[in-house]
Amino acid sequence: MTNAVFWFFAVLAVASAALCIVQRNPVSAALWLVSTMFSLAAIYVLLNAQFIAAIQVLVYAGAVMVLFLFVIMLLNLGHASSDIRGPSAIAATLVIVGLLLVELVGLWRYSPGRVAAEVAQAPGLRDPAAAFAAGMIARQDAVTHGVVGGIAAPLFQIYLVPFEITSILLLAAIIGAVVLAKRKV
Amino acid sequence: MTNLVWLTVALPLAGFLVNGTLALRRPQAKSLVSAVGVGVLLAAFAVALGIFVELWRNPPHAPIIVTLWSWLPVERLQVDLAFQVDQLSTVMLLVVTGVGSLIHLFSVGYMGEDPGYARYFAYLNLFIAFMLLLVLGSSFPVMFIGWEGVGLCSYLLIGFWFSEKANADAGLKAFIMNRIGDFGFLMAMFFIWRAFGNLNLVDVTSRAPQVLQPGGAIVTAITLFLFLGCTGKSAQIPLYTWLPDAMAGPTPVSALIHAATMVTAGVYLVARTNVLFAMAPVSSSVVAGIGALTALFAATIGLRQYDIKRVLAYSTVSQLGYMFLGVGTGAYVSGIFHLVTHAFFKALLFLGSGSVIYAMHHAYHATHSHEDAQDMRNMGGLKQYLPATFWLMLIATLAISGIPPFSGFFSKDEILAAAFARGREQPLYYAYYAMGILAALLTAFYMARLIAMTFLGSNRTGEKERAHLHEAPAVMTGPLVVLGVLSLAGGVLNLPAFVGGGAALERWLDPVVSPAERFFKLEMPHGQAELFLVGAAVAIGLLGLLAGFRSTLARPIPPARQAGADTGLARLLYRKYYVDELYDALIVRPIVWLSRIVLWKGVDQGVVDGAAVNGSARLSQGLGWLGSRLQTGQVGVYVVLFLVGALWVLSAVVR
Amino acid sequence: MLLGPALGLSAILFSLGVAGVLLRRNAIVLFMCVELMLNGVNLSFVAFSQLYGASGYIMVFFVMTVAAAEAAVGLAIILAIFRHKQSVDLQNINLLRG
Numbered sequence: 017m018t019n020a021v022f023w024f025f026a027v028l029a030v031a032s033a034a035l036c037i038v039q040r041n042p043v044s045a046a047l048w049l050v051s052t053m054f055s056l057a058a059i060y061v062l063l064n065a066q067f068i069a070a071i072q073v074l075v076y077a078g079a080v081m082v083l084f085l086f087v088i089m090l091l092n093l094g095h096a097s098s099d100i101r102g103p104s105a106i107a108a109t110l111v112i113v114g115l116l117l118v119e120l121v122g123l124w125r126y127s128p129g130r131v132a133a134e135v136a137q138a139p140g141l142r143d144p145a146a147a148f149a150a151g152m153i154a155r156q157d158a159v160t161h162g163v164v165g166g167i168a169a170p171l172f173q174i175y176l177v178p179f180e181i182t183s184i185l186l187l188a189a190i191i192g193a194v195v196l197a198k199r200k201v
Numbered sequence: 202m203t204n205l206v207w208l209t210v211a212l213p214l215a216g217f218l219v220n221g222t223l224a225l226r227r228p229q230a231k232s233l234v235s236a237v238g239v240g241v242l243l244a245a246f247a248v249a250l251g252i253f254v255e256l257w258r259n260p261p262h263a264p265i266i267v268t269l270w271s272w273l274p275v276e277r278l279q280v281d282l283a284f285q286v287d288q289l290s291t292v293m294l295l296v297v298t299g300v301g302s303l304i305h306l307f308s309v310g311y312m313g314e315d316p317g318y319a320r321y322f323a324y325l326n327l328f329i330a331f332m333l334l335l336v337l338g339s340s341f342p343v344m345f346i347g348w349e350g351v352g353l354c355s356y357l358l359i360g361f362w363f364s365e366k367a368n369a370d371a372g373l374k375a376f377i378m379n380r381i382g383d384f385g386f387l388m389a390m391f392f393i394w395r396a397f398g399n400l401n402l403v404d405v406t407s408r409a410p411q412v413l414q415p416g417g418a419i420v421t422a423i424t425l426f427l428f429l430g431c432t433g434k435s436a437q438i439p440l441y442t443w444l445p446d447a448m449a450g451p452t453p454v455s456a457l458i459h460a461a462t463m464v465t466a467g468v469y470l471v472a473r474t475n476v477l478f479a480m481a482p483v484s485s486s487v488v489a490g491i492g493a494l495t496a497l498f499a500a501t502i503g504l505r506q507y508d509i510k511r512v513l514a515y516s517t518v519s520q521l522g523y524m525f526l527g528v529g530t531g532a533y534v535s536g537i538f539h540l541v542t543h544a545f546f547k548a549l550l551f552l553g554s555g556s557v558i559y560a561m562h563h564a565y566h567a568t569h570s571h572e573d574a575q576d577m578r579n580m581g582g583l584k585q586y587l588p589a590t591f592w593l594m595l596i597a598t599l600a601i602s603g604i605p606p607f608s609g610f611f612s613k614d615e616i617l618a619a620a621f622a623r624g625r626e627q628p629l630y631y632a633y634y635a636m637g638i639l640a641a642l643l644t645a646f647y648m649a650r651l652i653a654m655t656f657l658g659s660n661r662t663g664e665k666e667r668a669h670l671h672e673a674p675a676v677m678t679g680p681l682v683v684l685g686v687l688s689l690a691g692g693v694l695n696l697p698a699f700v701g702g703g704a705a706l707e708r709w710l711d712p713v714v715s716p717a718e719r720f721f722k723l724e725m726p727h728g729q730a731e732l733f734l735v736g737a738a739v740a741i742g743l744l745g746l747l748a749g750f751r752s753t754l755a756r757p758i759p760p761a762r763q764a765g766a767d768t769g770l771a772r773l774l775y776r777k778y779y780v781d782e783l784y785d786a787l788i789v790r791p792i793v794w795l796s797r798i799v800l801w802k803g804v805d806q807g808v809v810d811g812a813a814v815n816g817s818a819r820l821s822q823g824l825g826w827l828g829s830r831l832q833t834g835q836v837g838v839y840v841v842l843f844l845v846g847a848l849w850v851l852s853a854v855v856r
Numbered sequence: 857m858l859l860g861p862a863l864g865l866s867a868i869l870f871s872l873g874v875a876g877v878l879l880r881r882n883a884i885v886l887f888m889c890v891e892l893m894l895n896g897v898n899l900s901f902v903a904f905s906q907l908y909g910a911s912g913y914i915m916v917f918f919v920m921t922v923a924a925a926e927a928a929v930g931l932a933i934i935l936a937i938f939r940h941k942q943s944v945d946l947q948n949i950n951l952l953r954g
Contacts (some may be wrong), residue, residue: 017859150909
């Protein structure tokens with residue numbers, strides 16, 4: 017059952033992404049991207065990251081993409097003529113993306129599934145994830161403290177400094193955005 | 202007195218410094234220059250006499266080494282600045298300082314009106330200093346300093362009147378040809394160093410029999426290279442062409458450097474290293490052969506020259522050939538003997554010709570004529586105007602032609618007898634003897650021709666000039682007289698047994714040449730054979746003289762401006778067998794071509810400037826241009842580059 | 857255990873994002889493709905979190921935060937450029953040409 021849902025949303029995500037990158041109209045592209053994000057949120061749920069799924073919808077699809085749409089509307093771009101770059105760019109794209117896929121496939125060797133399958137000599141492990149202790153602990157945490165608590169605890173304990181720095185980063189971004197977008201400095 | 206031998210070098214060197222300073226600051230202080238210039242040399246001669254007397258009283262068996270300081274202490278190579286005083290160096294010392302003093306004195310008169318007077322004496326003193334360093338040096342490097350130094354002074358003095366390009370060219374030619382010879386000297390030094398481990402003359406000559414193999418390749422190589430140096434310095438075939446051109450310098454310079462002293466350095470070198478040459482019979486044969494060939498060759502050229510100094514120059518080359526014939530045959534004493542007597546009569550001949558040129562020059566100057574004062578065709582009948590010069594030059598002519606009892610007879614006869622004697626063991630030497638005899642004939646002939654054209658017959662100088670022809674002042678004729686006496690009586694130095702003499706020079710130089718005699722003892726002819734040879738030599742000389750006088754005085758000679766060009770054989774001789782032109786075409790032009798076209802245009806401009814210097818600049822420029830192509834300013838391109846870079850980094854992980 | 861397929865999906869999404877970045881001329885759409893790339897990476901993090909603990913979620917959290925900030929600033933820049941050049945076509949933005 018989980019697999020079927022996953023495949024459905026996976027196909028949806030890939031299709032939306034593909035359509036996003038070829039749409040001429042920027043608004044259409046933005047909307048297709050929103051669709052991709054929703055699919056991803058669903059997949060996150062399937063992967064036991066419910067909080068992240070919620071955040072994805074709220075922040076990404078909700079705030080960031082709306083911002084994109086605002087700017088598109090503001091600039092009043094309308095229909096551009098063919099927005100895709102010339103044949104040389106297409107050739108370069110094919111080459112680069114091809115190489116990228118090759119390399120990413122090459123990274124498959126490090127897939128923990130295989131590593132775990134090799135390392136864990138223990139027979140009859142139905143879920144290879146059981147070989148990884150940290151993951152089990154996280155799952156336990158999620159059960160005891162709740163989904164949000166499972167993330168909040170490390171965030172405010174181990175990763176406190178990056179958290180604080182990120183808040184400063186956000187402040188800088190706000191100021192920067194305001195300054196850059198002003199009509200007259 | 203022996204340990205004051207360094208004074209003989211230091212005094213002329215001081216003279217050079219004083220006169221040089223005067224030349225730069227106060228060139229008009231002529232009397233001071235004369236006093237210093239001649240004075241240092243007379244003082245050096247006095248020291249030389251003192252040393253001679255001291256050695257006469259206690260003849261040393263081994264050379265006395267007077268060390269000044271350690272010059273090159275470099276690990277195994279220990280070269281000191283040291284002088285070697287023995288019988289041979291004393292002989293050379295006396296000749297150089299004695300004849301040198303006379304020539305310095307002569308120069309006071311001859312160069313009296315020249316604006317470069319102080320510079321002249323500075324160079325002349327420097328030359329004497331170097332020459333003495335050469336003959337007194339106790340090791341090859343010290344000798345080489347002198348060797349090079351006299352070459353330098355020769356260049357400076359030949360090109361003394363350098364404002365004329367021809368004179369400067371002549372100086373350059375002399376220096377460059379000397380350099381080719383110096384290469385030989387250096388190679389010999391390298392071989393000697395390798396074989397002996399040091400470069401001291403005493404050590405080399407005493408240890409040579411143990412270290413080297415007689416007749417072997419190494420000793421032959423060493424001696425041949427040494428002889429190459431001698432051909433350069435002493436103007437033998439093939440490096441002789443600089444000497445006739447060197448006549449561009451002042452006449453006293455020709456007398457001193459190119460007759461009496463510098464050119465004899467080669468003979469001295471062979472005599473000094475006699476052991477090595479005795480151990481290499483091939484090299485000795487080469488030396489003797491080239492000497493004989495040069496003697497004949499140069500004599501033929503002298504037959505047809507018209508410049509009085511040119512005739513004497515070729516005569517010098519020829520007589521040097523005799524000296525080498527002597528030392529090559531193994532008669533080292535005879536070679537040195539001829540060196541000494543030749544110094545006397547050749548210096549006399551040159552100075553006498555200087556006297557003649559002086560008179561002719563004054564005559565032409567007074568009448569503002571532009572004729573050549575040195576061309577014998579413009580002379581003639583000068584006997585009545587310059588009587589003293591005539592008689593003295595006649596003495597010298599008789600000496601050089603080998604007429605007894607003049608000095609030249611004894612020395613030349615000894616050499617020819619030695620060549621004949623060696624012929625008994627090596628028949629090749631008979632050929633050398635034949636060449637020597639023929640050269641003697643020609644020598645007498647051209648000398649008689651010279652005397653006849655210059656002093657006898659009717660005067661061709663011109664009506665107006667004749668009134669101005671007169672004898673040179675006493676300061677010039679005085680040295681001539683002294684040299685005349687020496688040319689006449691010089692034979693006493695080594696009178697052979699058959700006239701009752703004691704062969705003084707032979708006994709004197711015996712400790713020096715005895716090492717060589719262990720390898721080859723020359724059996725001089727005695728009795729009937731000796732008298733026959735003597736008679737032949739004298740007869741040849743007389744024949745040559747008579748023939749020369751007769752043929753020259755037979756027909757009237759036109760003055761230079763009216764003379765027609767020579768034809769046929771005469772022309773070949775006059776143009777010195779076109780040897781200079783041959784050298785020019787074979788050697789000079791290819792080298793100039795190589796330098797100019799290949800090395801300059803090709804390598805320097807093309808490769809070094811073009812490829813290396815400019816090329817690397819262009820390469821940087823090109824690389825910079827390539828780099829600048831990345832900065833298109835287009836974000837799209839930057840994105841692509843960014844992604845490419847990211848892929849690259851990723852690939853590092855994917856291995 | 858969905859790790860394998862999830863990673864594959866992540867790779868595909870990322871590649872699509874790269875392709876979009878290379879192909880599009882409109883600056884805003886280019887930006888959106890960058891967001892797509894970030895999403896692909898986020899998926900990868902979440903997938904691994906199952907095995908390696910909560911660190912993955914934290915990473916995703918921060919990525920989202922920074923992406924939001926970046927979007928704000930980036931769009932502000934594009935606004936400023938648009939005011940200058942009246943176009944967001946990438947080929948017209950070449951003032952940095954060296």
